[in-house]
Amino acid sequence: MGKRTVEGRTDGDAQYRISRRHFLISTGALIAASACSTTPPQPATQNLPEGTVKLTAWTIGPDAPSYYRRDNLVAAGETLGKAVAAKSPKTSIQVDATFESGGQWGDYLQKFTLAAEAKTSPDIILAGHENFAPWVGPGYIVPLDDLIKKYQNEGDIKDVIPTLWTAMKLKGKTYGVPQDTEARPMYYRKDLLAKMGWSKDKIDGLPDAVKKGEFAWPDFVATAKEAISKGIVGPGMGWYSRPSKGADIYMFYYQNGGETQDSATAKLVIVKDALQKHFQVHADAVVNDKIMTKTIYGMDAGKEWHPTVTDGKVLFYNAGTWTWKDWQATYKVAEQALWENVGFMLIPAAQRGGKPVTVSHPLAYAVTSNAKDQDLAFRLIANATTPELNSKHSVTSAHLAVLTTQKDDPTYKQDKFLLATQYMLDYTKFIPNHAKFGVYDDVLYRFLGAVEQGQFTPAQAVDSAVKELQGQLGDELIVR
Amino acid sequence: MARTQAIALPRERRTAAWWRTNATALLFMGPAIVLVLVFLLAPVVITFVMSLTDLATSTGLSNWQWIGFENYARMFRSQFWLVILGNTLMYVAIVLAFNVIVGLGIALLSVHMEAKAGGVFRSLWLLPRISPSVVYALMWTWAAASPPFGMLNYIVAPLGLEPRFWLQSDPWLIVILINGFVGASFGMLIFTSAISAIPQDLFRAAQVDGASALQIIRRITLPLIKWPILFVLVYQTMSLFASYEYIYLTTNGGPGLYATETWSLWAFHTALSNYYGNLDFAYGAAMAAILVLLGLGISVVLLRVFRFEQLVAEPRVEVD
Known part of the structure; x- marks a missing residue:
């Protein structure tokens, strides 16, 4: 047995021997080279448990066509299962996801809150970005920044549209992975405008005129009034706003x-x-x-609002992009009929030359603190975030892309409604991420109702609303 | 020392005697006392204690703090607490009057009918009570929907009334009718059984003496069912102060600014129902605590008005 060298060969293997000087030079050069080069990202490793890992998730529409919020997680479970099995053959993944269709947001959120306190919440929860704010304090959900960094190459989360990450942040930490987003257009009836004497070019050019600030709010009101005075639509049917609480009302505040x-x-x-x-x-x-009926406040959406607008009785009306599919699925309006009779545009600017607006409300998947394996829960979300899966959801439910790569996805590219509304995200705003936003919103919504019912003038309502907000929110409110 | 022993001995004897007398009663009442403590008293204490914290969705059960009476201060800083209190008192008073008067009217009418017809008549009035609350409220909501959808508009059209969105134009009318029809059936059941229990000799004697129907009701029936009337009044008052489900399912406190918001609905909205999930449990508990005090105060007044102690006093049996 000869003496062992650095490279582990025996003295007898003279041709493989290098001097100490050569060794130091070579090692130094290697270290320098590796420092200058860009290391390709290595797949993150995780200690995987043996046996079947069950991952649970709750999702909601409430619009019926949004079922891919659940189905994409289930599909991602298969991808993740294969990846996991490749590393650890004794590990398998089982996804148990639910989807609530037609329910109420408030009830869904309350159910999660109670489950979180009882430590029975699912591993993954789908919610609006603003819902995360009150859940951070008691620790119902966990920050994802480390997991995003660790699994940056899992799925396509690196391609999420950057502004959407902004909506996921609270005090510098990220709590959700965007699942979808939308815009809230002002829909208009092309057939009714034609009856008013508008040319086809003028009707088709309306979204562009709004975008350029050439057709502003005073023009909108004048058009609605004209439609009523000419008997094209009935009294109060010039414009239907959203009949209940929701982010839409902030469009006119932002406007x-x-x-x-x-x-x-x-x-x-x-x-x-x-x-x-x-x-x-x-x-x-x-x-x-009187372009909008007084009965709009509290009108039953399913039984009155949608049947009236889909019946072509209202000139302008606000709804989300997802409603385009909901009108087809729930209210049985043929897509062709929608394209022929209904147009969509941004909310016109307050004055000519101003900037139009819309509001988006990205929904996101969050990992709960109750998740037994937070890494696997996050990896499931990451695997559900791909152009293929997100595009399936987008075209089925008329929600807009959350990934930069979706615009090149064959499925997404086929949907002309999504392509035609995608530009609205350049004009969009979000509602705030704040633990007391619900209190703020409740006060403003009640005063809006009071103004619409004629109980307060706008000036009285402002004074009273600000006073009420200060009383309820204290130091958490800044008045400008 | 001897003096102390002389006083202590009778006291011990008195205690022993008290136990001998009351042990059986306590044994039988024990389960009821435990139930009252656990399900009635404990929730009130918990509600009051919770009202002194900042417990909310944003704190959870792990992150809350004591904040003293800040929730009460916040409540009275609201510009609308007086409006909501006024709504509550009006709602309780009108619905209570409806429940008792209509319930009594149906009971009087039905006991004077042929037995089978009276039974059918009462069964019809029981329908709102036996229908599931949500179904019953939704039927009203759809019936009172805005034209051309609401069925109510077609029913009242022959009276020359303009079609309207009843929940918006006359929200209180709808709220009172919904609650009134349910509540009246409760009074009807109690009063029917109470009237039926009055010895028939008294009515026959009055008729022989030439009393009119109204005189019989005023002089015989009403005095003899004073206890059931008190029971219905107190029970319904408490129920109405705490009830909000039909208002929630129809007007949800609107239209506009707290138009039909009652105190219990305000507490519910604050503590358990927020569109964005920001539930304020402790602030809602403070509202509920005020409701408990309000209910207690009104109960005491009712018990005094009806001389409760006399009503429950031991009956004096006269033996010839």
């Missing part, structure tokens, strides 16, 4: 320069001037110009 959250302090903000203009828009519509 007039409103802000909801201070970027520096993350406190809630109310801009008095914008609030008054927002109230004025609705007071004029219902009380003064």
Whole structure:
């Protein structure tokens, strides 16, 4: 047995021997080379448990066509299962996901809160981005930043549209992976505008005129009034806003320069001037110009609102992009009939030359603190975030892309409605991520109702609403 | 020392005697006392204790703090607590009057009918009570929907009434009718059995003496069913203060600014129902605590008005 060398050969293997000097030079060169080069990302490793890992998830529509929120997780379970089995043959993945169709957001969120306290919540919860704020304090959901970094090459989460990550953040930490987003257009009836004497070019050019600020809110109101005066639509049917609570009402606040959250302090903000203009828009519509029926507040969406608008009785109406599919699925309107009779545009700017607006409400998957294996729960979400799966959801439910790569996806590219509304994300705003946003929203929504019912003038409503907000939110509110 | 012993001995004897007298009663009442403590008293204490914290969705059960009476201060800082209190008192008073008067009216009418017809008549009035609350409320909501959808508009059209969205134009009318029809059936059942229990001799004697129907009701029936009337009044008052489900399912406290919001609905909205899931449990508990105090105060007034102690006093049996 000869003496062992650095390279582990015996003295007898003289041709393989190198001097100490050569060895030091070679090692130094290797270290330098590796420092200068870009290391290709290595797949993250995880200690996998043996046996079947059951991952549970809760998702909701409430619109029926959004079932891919559940099905994509199930599909991702198969991909993840294969990846896991390749590393650890004794490990398998089972996904148990639910989807609530037609339910209420409030009930769904309350169910999760109670389950989280009872430590029976699922591993993954789908919710609106603003729902995460109240869940962070008690630790119902976990920050994902480390997991995003660790599994950056899993699925296609690296391709998520950057602005959507902004909506997922609270105090610098990321709590969700965007599942979908949308815009909330102003829909209009092409057939009714034609009856008013509008040319086809003018009707088809309306979205562009709105985008350029050439067709602004005063033009919108004048058109609706004209339709009523000419008997094209009935009284109060010039415009239907959303009949119940939701992010849509903030479009008219944002349209007039409103802000909801201070970027520096993350406190809630109310801009008095914008609030008054927002109230004025609705007071004029219902009380003064009478382009919107007084019965809009509290109108049954399923039994009155949708049947009326799909029946072609209303000139302008607000709804989400997903409603395009819901009208086809639930209200049995043929897609061709929609394309022929219905157009969609941004919410016109407050004044000519101004910027139009819309609101988006990205939904996201979050990992709960109850998840027994948070790595696997996150990896399941990551595997559900691919152009193929997200595009399936997008085209089925008319939700917009969350991945930059979706625009090249063959499925997504086939859907002309999605392509035609994608630009709206350039004009979109979000509602704030704040634990007390629900209180803020409740006060503003009640006062909006009071203005529409003629109980308050816009000026009275602003004074009273601001006072109420200050009383309820204290230091968490900034008044501008 | 001797003096102390002399006083202590009778006290011990008195205690022993008290136990001998009351042990059996306590034994039988024990289960009921435990139930009252666990299900009635404990929730009130828990509600009050919770109202002194900041417990909310955003704190969870692990992150809350004591904040003293801040929730009560916040409640009275609201510009609308007085409006909501006024709504509550009006709602309780009108629905209570409806329940008792209509319930009594149906009971009086039905006991004077032929027995089978009276039974059918009462069964019809029981329908709102035996229908599931949600189904019953939704039927009203759809019936009162805005034209041309609401069935109510077609029913009242022959009366010359303009079609309207009843839940918005006359929300209180709908809320009172929905609750009133359910509540009246409760009074009807209690009063029917109470009237039926009155000895028939009294009515016959009055008729022989030439009393009119109204005189019989005023002089015989009503005085003899004073205890059931008190029971219905107190029970229904408490129920109405705490009930909100029919308002929630129809107007949801609107239209507009707290138009039909009652105190219990306000507490429910705050503690258990928020569109964005921001539930304020402790603030809602403070509202519920005020409701408990309000209910207690009104119960005491009713018991005094009806001289409760006399009603439950031991009956004096006169033996010839």
